[in-house]
Amino acid sequence: MQRIKTLLIAVALTAAAPAFASGGHALTYKFEPDSNNIQSAQRGARNFMNYCSGCHSMKHLRYGRLGQDLHIPDDLLKANLMFTTDKPGEHIVSSMPATESAKWFGQAPPDLTLETRYRGADWVYNYLMTFYVDPSRPLGVNNLTLPGASMPHVLADLQGWQVKVEEHAAEGHEEGGHGGHKGPKFELVQAGKLKPEEYKAFVTDTVNFMHYAAEPARNARISLGYKVMLYLFLFTFLAYLLKKEWWKDVH
DSSP states (O other), rough: HOOOOOOOHHHHHHHHHHOOTTTTSOOSSSOOTTOOOOOHHHHHHHHHHTTTTTTTEEEEEEHHHHHHHHHHHHHHHHHHHHOOSSSSTTOOOSOOOOOHHHHHHHSSOOOOOTTHHHHHHHHHHHHHOOOOEOOSSSSSSESSSSSTTOSSOOTTHHHHHEEEEEEOEEEEEESSSOOOBEEEEEEEEEEEEEEEHHHHHHHHHHHHHHHHHOTHHHHHHHHHHHHHHHHHHHHHHHHHHHHHHHTTTTT
């Protein structure tokens, strides 16, 4: 009994705790994934395959399942998203050799299938938003969310290059509905191909896709849960009426 009580307290504290970066500070940007936005997840799949899949795998997700869930026809799937195989039944596996990549980056790029479940979608969003120029690092960049990250800023041509300026706490909400911004301020010193709001939308789509990939059955599970709850509610109501009918003459 004591173990159960301790577990419940731990779960409650975890649910109530704010999201933190690896450095211990609160995450800079607020983000809430939208698992029902199929169009966003489709764009995110395109983003992931073009910018991430060269190094990172999603070995627990098959191309065919991706196409089925995101309503992508097989011909478009093969032409635009499948770069390492032509079989929809194959898992999404990077072509980068693990041994060589470990030598290049200090460690092999991790599989990202469950990344948003492990760290949280808001953490991944912040990670992709908070690369900044740092001449002291081997690759010339650092990351506020994961200090000392060995990954290069692969989206720099889209976001541009930003520097960390100062600490501040801005009230209100960001444009685009992603929530408030707090913590270090970033200043764009070299523009990328995308405007800041366009880059935020790009990252939002990418994280929404990763959020889907971490649990492809999420929407079906939630939908089934609502149906089960509705069934139980109706059954309880009918059982109550039946009980009244049976017992009306007892008293």
